[in-house]
Amino acid sequence: MRREDDVLFFVLPAARRLLPALVSLPAACAACRRLFCYSGHVNVCPLSLTEDALLAREPIIQAQAADEVSRRFDDDPEDRALRPQRMRDMVGQRDVCARLAIALDAAQKRRETLGHILFDGPPGLGKTTFATVIPRDLGVTLQIASGAALMAPKDVVPYLTNAEEGSVVFIDEIHRLPKAVEEFLYPAMEDFRIDITLGEGVNARTINMPLKPFTLIGATTRTGMLSAPLRDRFQLREHLDFYTVEELAEIVRRSAAKLRAEIDDAAATEIAIRSRGTPRLANNRLRWVRDYATSKADGRINHKLAQAALAMQEIDQRGLDSQDRKYLETIIRMFHGGPVGVEAIAHTMNAAADTLEDEVEPFLLRAGLVVRTPRGRKATAETYEHLGLVPPADGQSRLF
Numbered sequence: 001m002r003r004e005d006d007v008l009f010f011v012l013p014a015a016r017r018l019l020p021a022l023v024s025l026p027a028a029c030a031a032c033r034r035l036f037c038y039s040g041h042v043n044v045c046p047l048s049l050t051e052d053a054l055l056a057r058e059p060i061i062q063a064q065a066a067d068e069v070s071r072r073f074d075d076d077p078e079d080r081a082l083r084p085q086r087m088r089d090m091v092g093q094r095d096v097c098a099r100l101a102i103a104l105d106a107a108q109k110r111r112e113t114l115g116h117i118l119f120d121g122p123p124g125l126g127k128t129t130f131a132t133v134i135p136r137d138l139g140v141t142l143q144i145a146s147g148a149a150l151m152a153p154k155d156v157v158p159y160l161t162n163a164e165e166g167s168v169v170f171i172d173e174i175h176r177l178p179k180a181v182e183e184f185l186y187p188a189m190e191d192f193r194i195d196i197t198l199g200e201g202v203n204a205r206t207i208n209m210p211l212k213p214f215t216l217i218g219a220t221t222r223t224g225m226l227s228a229p230l231r232d233r234f235q236l237r238e239h240l241d242f243y244t245v246e247e248l249a250e251i252v253r254r255s256a257a258k259l260r261a262e263i264d265d266a267a268a269t270e271i272a273i274r275s276r277g278t279p280r281l282a283n284n285r286l287r288w289v290r291d292y293a294t295s296k297a298d299g300r301i302n303h304k305l306a307q308a309a310l311a312m313q314e315i316d317q318r319g320l321d322s323q324d325r326k327y328l329e330t331i332i333r334m335f336h337g338g339p340v341g342v343e344a345i346a347h348t349m350n351a352a353a354d355t356l357e358d359e360v361e362p363f364l365l366r367a368g369l370v371v372r373t374p375r376g377r378k379a380t381a382e383t384y385e386h387l388g389l390v391p392p393a394d395g396q397s398r399l400f
Helices: 013-023 051-056 062-073 077-082 094-110 127-138 153-161 179-190 228-232 245-258 265-273 279-296 303-312 322-335 342-349 353-366 381-387
Strands: 002-004 007-009 035-037 117-120 142-146 168-172 193-198 205-210 215-220 236-239 370-373 376-379
Touching (some): 094 236, 179 228, 265 279, 322 381
Parallel strands (some): 007 035
Antiparallel strands (some): 193 205
């Protein structure tokens, strides 16, 4: 950073090769109106930038990036230990693993960059895990970002300019990217270049900056919120489905071995049955059962201890917790089985409607315990059987 004739010159590390073009294009700082020559996406001079903004534009050292990844996604050391480290260690999602194995093998044989990949599916099914094992199998570096944190194009530039050839950039919750960031990614994904605007108004100039070929992996729980142009730029789109009881039981056994907890097959199956087909829940249940067994017994987990531990958490044989059962009982006892709107249920339960829609209803709908009709939510015959109640004799809900 230097001054010449009252013009402030500042060159980012990633744009030093563009210095000859920058020197002839002074611009006015949007914050202090100071003239400067700048390569970036906001017209603010270095003296007006905050320390955090300056640091965000420095090259990302691989060790620092690894530490950031560790802090953001692996705060729990046990979670790091429980995550599979290689594709061969994955349990379940066999079709997805087979397709990915072919794509990885073909990219390695051709010595090309792996195509962009989009993972979608409910939370806790392994989208982040797939995104972390792929670069390990390829032997390349990984950078991880969150869609909610990339609020402007300038926020994503450090990830793109510091991406090594063939490396992976992973964006979690990619559906939360603003429209401007999505459009900024289009040329980066297709042509491996970004356009940097210098100056403003009639004096504005656009400089094309090439990028090293990289792989973008996106993960989302709401594919419908992605724009069609962004979705179409992913060569591979994989949907992750729920796991079977057998697959979850194997995950529980492997996790127990990593946690150095002794568990029998019956206990592993019991935990798997009550985990709603989700590995994240299975591992959470296992941790609680392990704590219970350590506190109440000698630390070894058997079927009886697993049942007692899960009963203390009020998790029944189908994986329903107390809030799920309260939801079902409200529909049956207060609204005679429905149909009833979610707002009425929420007010009766003294809960937020979006909480019920996002946390409670998805599993109940998938389990067939609730149906959604044009008139509202309605309990099924299976609901009455599970709660030990007698359904209405005429099969119709009473109005009064």
